[in-house]
Amino acid sequence: MSQSVRIPADVDREDRILAGFTARQVLVMAVTALLLYGGWQVTRAVVPVIAYLVVAVPVGIAVSAVVIVRRDGVTLDRLLLTAIRQRLQPRRRVAAGQTPAEVPDWLANVASSADGPAPGRLELPATGVAEAGVVDLGSEGVALIAACSTVNFALRTPAEQEALTAAFGRYLHSLRACLTWLV
Template sequence: MSWVQPVQIPADVDQEDRIVGSFTARQVAIVGGTGALLYVAYLVVGDRVPLVVCAVVAAPIAVLGILLAIGRRDGIPLDRYLLAAIRHRRSPKFLVSTLGNVPPAPVWMAVRPGPLPAPLRLPARGVAGDGLIDLGPDGVAAIAEVSTVSFALRTPDEQDALVAVFGRWLNSLSGPAQILVRAERMDLTGTITNLHENAGLLPHPALTSAAHEHAAFLAGISARHDLLRRQVLLVIREPAVGNNGRESAAARALRRLDEASRLLSACGLTVRLLDCPATSALLASCFDPTAPPIHDGEFAAPGETVTRGERW
């Protein structure tokens, strides 16, 4: 009889492998590189500089190398955090939407000297009429809004059934999918206006009074609090393959959304594909979350000349 020793698999499958002791390859490279740099510097100047001076100069560098190797900030290693800070410092801060490079200002225009704005290069080329986001050579992305269910109020058997259905959907995935949970501001102005306008049409004075009181209650809540609602989005992305890459990618994305709708309907969830105005409004709100919500009809169609813009 042969015995097989079980192998423990860590819960965090993305955890880096330990190469020397508890140090990863990245940490070994940082500590080893720091030590090699100090050793080479000592070989170069060790004969002409006293040993105490070399130790005083090398100590802060060694401590900095150790901190970069083992230190973390907000869950991010310090070396990557430092590289991200340097990249942010060197990256342009003024970006403009353009198809090419930003041309310089004409000579007759008085402008302050300084660097030119850099072009803003977004992965999305635009939103098609069917609501799909055109990612250019990367294919298309489809965004659907998904309803929610109360998991905590279900019985244990119902919770197990919900988890099983969700697991079946995850196992059926044949491509990239993203579940995005975002909070957006709620505007109750329309609801309050409708309550006041329709209160007079109610058949009983008590109902009319209750409608006005409810409208006043909603107005008070809007004045005292920042009202938010939770929105769950399902993003399906498909790459463009072949000559008619965009059409085939769009068909695959819509088919995958249809499959998700059928499977998740067993959980009581509804999956609704966002149309072109809704997708455009969603992308605009992601760029400016503090702006008021954009309603249908406020976007100009592709190629349409904008003659008036109150939002600007």
């Protein structure tokens, strides 16, 4: 006799390995704990335990909070790394193969290269935009620009869901005519 097994709907979710924490969270907290313990071992002959705890406890709480707290489903440590990576990227982008335009005098002190990285190359796969929001991607094909509502599909009534599905189907069927018109 076979036994049914529940498969979670969110297969992209990280596995929880210890007390509801993921392997990455456990690793970061364990490394922090080892570093704090090692710091205590090195300084215990010089620094009283209470003085060390005054420094170590807030550090441990801060690291745990950064690893555990989530904003929009992303942990704060990942958001912090993304912010640092974004800060190190060039602020101005120019199309690949072009030189950056001259910055006006009134904006020179804000946009100077001394404040940040030099303009970087902006490499887009698009080679052009045709009518009706069709983006030509060269040898990769084409892409279509579409506007979408922010209202969740599941929150709509069944009649609205049917109408939206039918309209979207008609829209997709019209793309064949649009794409043959482009070619």
